[in-house]
Amino acid sequence: MAKGEPTAEWDLWLYVAGQTPRSVVAFANLKKLCEEHLAGRYHIEVVDLMENPQLAKGDQILAVPTLVRKLPEPIKKIIGDLSQTERVLVGLNLRERPPAGE
Amino acid sequence: MYQKRNTAGDYKGELEKCPTGIPGLDQITGGGFPRGRPTLVCGSAGCGKTLLAMEFIVRGAMQYNEPGVFMSFEETEEELAKNVRSLGFDLKDLVAHRKLAMDFVRVERREIEETGDYNLDGLFVRLNQAIETVKARRVVLDTVESLFSGFTNTGILRAELRRLFRWLKEKGVTAIITGEKGEGAQLTRQGIEEYVSDCVIILDHRVSDQLFTRRLHIVKYRGSTHGTNEYPFLITERGISVVPITSVGLTHTVSSLRIPTKKGGQK
Numbered sequence: 407m408a409k410g411e412p413t414a415e416w417d418l419w420l421y422v423a424g425q426t427p428r429s430v431v432a433f434a435n436l437k438k439l440c441e442e443h444l445a446g447r448y449h450i451e452v453v454d455l456m457e458n459p460q461l462a463k464g465d466q467i468l469a470v471p472t473l474v475r476k477l478p479e480p481i482k483k484i485i486g487d488l489s490q491t492e493r494v495l496v497g498l499n500l501r502e503r504p505p506a507g508e
Numbered sequence: 509m510y511q512k513r514n515t516a517g518d519y520k521g522e523l524e525k526c527p528t529g530i531p532g533l534d535q536i537t538g539g540g541f542p543r544g545r546p547t548l549v550c551g552s553a554g555c556g557k558t559l560l561a562m563e564f565i566v567r568g569a570m571q572y573n574e575p576g577v578f579m580s581f582e583e584t585e586e587e588l589a590k591n592v593r594s595l596g597f598d599l600k601d602l603v604a605h606r607k608l609a610m611d612f613v614r615v616e617r618r619e620i621e622e623t624g625d626y627n628l629d630g631l632f633v634r635l636n637q638a639i640e641t642v643k644a645r646r647v648v649l650d651t652v653e654s655l656f657s658g659f660t661n662t663g664i665l666r667a668e669l670r671r672l673f674r675w676l677k678e679k680g681v682t683a684i685i686t687g688e689k690g691e692g693a694q695l696t697r698q699g700i701e702e703y704v705s706d707c708v709i710i711l712d713h714r715v716s717d718q719l720f721t722r723r724l725h726i727v728k729y730r731g732s733t734h735g736t737n738e739y740p741f742l743i744t745e746r747g748i749s750v751v752p753i754t755s756v757g758l759t760h761t762v763s764s765l766r767i768p769t770k771k772g773g774q775k
Contacts, residue, residue, distance in 0.1 A: 497621030
C-alpha cells in the first residue's frame, strides 16, 4: 500500500477538451474503474486542453479524451471514452492481453 | 488601351490568390494558390512535396509578411530546419521573430489502445494554438495521412479530416495539405483529394533515357484558369523553380531610335 507516500503509485492524466458529455463519461468510467481495481493507490489529474492548449504538445495528444498512464512507467496511452472496460484494463496492464484473433 | 499581361491570370473577377513566391509557379497558377482554401500537393516519396510546402511558408513569411504554421507528421522541427538550411532558409530565426510556428506531431504506430468514442480535438487545439501564436495566414499539414497509421477507426478519422479542412477554411488560412501518391486512380493513399477539392497539384519525377526530370501538374483549380501542361521544375540551391516557357514574357521595349547605317547611297 502507498499510505503516507507523497505521490500515488498510479499517476493517471486524463486529457479532455472542454466539459463535453464525452469527457464527463470518460471521467466517470475512469473513476469507477480506479475504485474497483486501484482503490487508494491512484491519483487522477484532469487536463482541459481548452484552458491549457500548450499541454497537448508535451504528451503528443491528438485524440480526446486520452488517458495517459504516467506512473507506473512505461507511459501508456488509451484513447476514447473508456467505455470498453476490458480494453482499458488491458491498456493499463491490469489484465493480460487476450489471445490474438479478436 | 493595351494592357500588359504576362501571367496567365490577370483576369478580373477571379478568386483571390495567395502568391507562393516560387519562380514560375505563380505564373502557371495565375497568381498563386486559392487564398483562404486548402490546396492538395501530392506525389511519391522524394518528389519535393515537403520542400514546396516549406517554401510556401518561408517565402510567405519573408516576402509577403504572412506568418505561417508548419505542422509536420513525419519530420521533427530540427530535421526540417537542417534540411532547408542549405537553401538559405533560417527556420529558427523565423520562429524567434514569430513569423513561423512549427509543431511536430508524432503519430504512434498503433501503440494506443482505443476504448470507445473519441475525436481529434487535441489536434485542433494544437493547430489553433500554433495559428494564434504567430497570427498565421498560411498553414501546412505534412503529411496528414500519417494519422491513418496511428488510429484504427478510419470512420472517425475520415469524419475528423473532413471537419479539419472545413475548419481551416473557416479560419481563412491558405493551406497546403500534402499527400503520398496512391494506388490506381486515387491521387493519395487514403483518397483525401475527396475532401480537398479546390486545388490539386501533382508532383512527379521520372527517369527516361537516363534523364531525370521533375514535373509539376495542376490537376484541378476550381474557379480559376491555370496552365494545364506538365511543367518541368528544378530543385536548385535556392529552392524550387518552375520555369515554363510561357513565363518568359516579351517585355522588352521597342526602340524607335533611327540609326543611320551609311550603307550605300552617299558618296
